[in-house]
Amino acid sequence: MSPPTDSFPAYLISNSPSGVSAAFTDLSDADLDPGEVTVRVQYTSVNFKDALAATGKGKIIRRFPCVGGIDAAGVVEASGDPRFKPGDGVVVHSHGFGVSHHGGYAARARVPADWVNHLPPGMSALEAVTLGxxxxxxxxxxxxxxxxxxxxxxxxxxxxxxxxxxxxxxxxxxxxxxxxxxxxxxxxxxxxxxxxxxxxxxxxxxxxxxxxxxxxxxxxxxxxxxxxxxxxxxxxxxxxxxxxxxxxxxxxxxxxxxxxxxxxxxxxxxxxVNSDNEPAQREHVWKRLGTDLRPRHLARIARVLPWAQLPAAIDAVAAGQARGRTVIDLGAAG
Ligand SMILES: NC(=O)c1ccc[n+]([C@@H]2O[C@H](COP(=O)([O-])OP(=O)(O)OC[C@H]3O[C@@H](n4cnc5c(N)ncnc54)[C@H](OP(=O)(O)O)[C@@H]3O)[C@@H](O)[C@H]2O)c1
Structure with a gap:
């Protein structure tokens, strides 16, 4: 049977009697979790927590199977919430994202609007996910x-x-x-x-x-x-x-x-310090990241890798070999 026409690539973390494992797969919109905002993911990243989750070294995932990735940046495709409209550049992170709700390791994500922030003025999706x-x-x-x-x-x-x-x-x-x-x-x-x-x-x-x-x-x-x-x-x-x-x-x-x-x-x-904040606090912090707390060296901090290298990047972060932020470009995957 051919895959559904709305299929997109994802990196799914599963659990079985032999333990936690993760692998590339194809999902379709019907597989996504509920939420008001659908995002075309352009970039995601590998955090320490992502490495623990995907390798099973830490009990991070709360619902199997789960698309990994606790942050992502991209463009809104559809929104049932008046705060966002198609074409908006956004960053998504925290709460259940990539933990109990499909996360950023997929070309598409559907999430509650309270987990989404607009990119600060003048900030690119790559810069936003380097922050993540x-x-x-x-x-x-x-x-x-x-x-x-x-x-x-x-x-x-x-x-x-x-x-x-x-x-x-x-x-x-x-x-x-x-x-x-x-x-x-x-x-x-x-x-x-x-x-x-x-x-x-x-x-x-x-x-x-x-x-x-x-x-x-x-x-x-x-x-x-x-x-x-x-x-x-x-x-x-x-x-x-x-x-x-x-x-x-x-x-x-x-x-x-x-x-x-x-x-x-x-x-x-x-x-x-806990990053699972309500919308007003998130907006305040992202505003500061775009203004008086804006870092100057994001390009130096980011190591940008293609989608295909996600598993190797996870292993490097899990082994403590990474430096700064490991960013995954979904360009060719989206
Ligand atoms: N509170 C929150 O909401 C929140 C949000 C994000 C992250 N976190 C947590 O913050 C921590 C850092 O996250 P991250 O994404 O920045 O991780 P990361 O990129 O992996 O950085 C952790 C750094 O800690 C040092 N390190 C690693 N293992 C160590 C060990 N066994 N003993 C001593 N130092 C060690 C290493 O730096 P050096 O080699 O330079 O010493 C490593 O680069 C993690 O525990 C993560 O779970 C919490």
Whole structure:
């Protein structure tokens, strides 16, 4: 039987008694999940979470089978919501996208309108997906940190897991906003890349004092933490008075231990960052990404690969071999 005329390529994550697996397939519109907005996907990306999902290394997928891909950018094909019309350039991310609802690893996506944002003025779909959920989360972290007192003249900002997606964008947007950014990385050979994004100093994770005293020397007014685990515990103990730590990720682990002393003697603030936001917050953050938090080096941060290389890209991210943002161009697939 020939495939339906509306068929399009997708990368589907499935579960079976032998485990989680992912493969290219063809879907049709009837396979898409419900939603008000249908998008022709031009670009998607491979996040740490996508790599965990597609390889089964993390329990990410909540509904099998599921098209992977937690972010995408493209053009609206159809909309039942007055906020969007055919031809609009949009970015889609967060909530159930690529987790419990078919995601961005397909030439077409149908999603609730609240998961969609217009591209900021002057921003291309490629730039928007280079930001994607990683860039959104970086900007949200800075927005929340500034609400908690972060300011360029108060001291240095540490960004760990520095070559990662969230961290690369964080370095770029903090530096262009006038902050002094110190990049901490397990890949010191990438120092030149990190400096080119705006880091004023690069420290190898192995050289960062891990001290175990309740209070360590006060080094940082702010920190963007992609790691969690022991590095987060150490970080909290070395914050300045009124310092702010944004907890974003868990690349190094889930649990951490620290002391209450940084909180009660230095007024340190530990804030949680979750990108599953309501429309008003999403609009606010995307507006800032298009204006005062707009990064300057997205072309340097992005590694753009063709659709056919998606599985290899997922393996590279899962193995910790990727740098910055891994973007997939669906050009030939759409
Ligand atoms: N809160 C939210 O809403 C939200 C949104 C997006 C992402 N996240 C989370 O944020 C984290 C970063 O995401 P991402 O997409 O930027 O990931 P990524 O691109 O894979 O970057 C993570 C970075 O962490 C470092 N790293 C990796 N494994 C490590 C380990 N075992 N120990 C210490 N460092 C390690 C590496 O940087 P170096 O080699 O340079 O040190 C790596 O590049 C993830 O945990 C992700 O799930 C959360």
């Amino acid at each position: 959920v990683a860039g959104y989360t970086a900007a949200l972290a800075v927005d929340l940190m500034e609400l908690n007192g972060l300011a360029p003249d108060k001291g240095r900002i540490l960004v760990n897991g520095a070559t990662g997606g969230v961290a690369s964008v964080s370095i770029d947007l903090l530096a262009q906003r006038g902050y002094q950014v110190v990049a901490v990385t397990g890949k010191p050979s990438e120092a030149q890349y990190l400096r080119s994004l705006g880091a004023s100093e690069v420290i190898a994770s192995a050289d960062l004092p891990a001290g175990a005293k309740p209070l360590e020397p006060a080094l940082w007014q702010g920190a963007v933490d992609s790691l969690g685990g022991a590095p987060l515990g150490a970080l909290i103990r070395s914050m300045q008075r009124e310092g702010v730590v944004a907890s974003i990720g868990n690349a190094a682990g889930l649990d951490f231990s620290t002391s209450v002393m940084p909180f009660i003697l230095r007024g340190v603030r530990l804030i949680g």
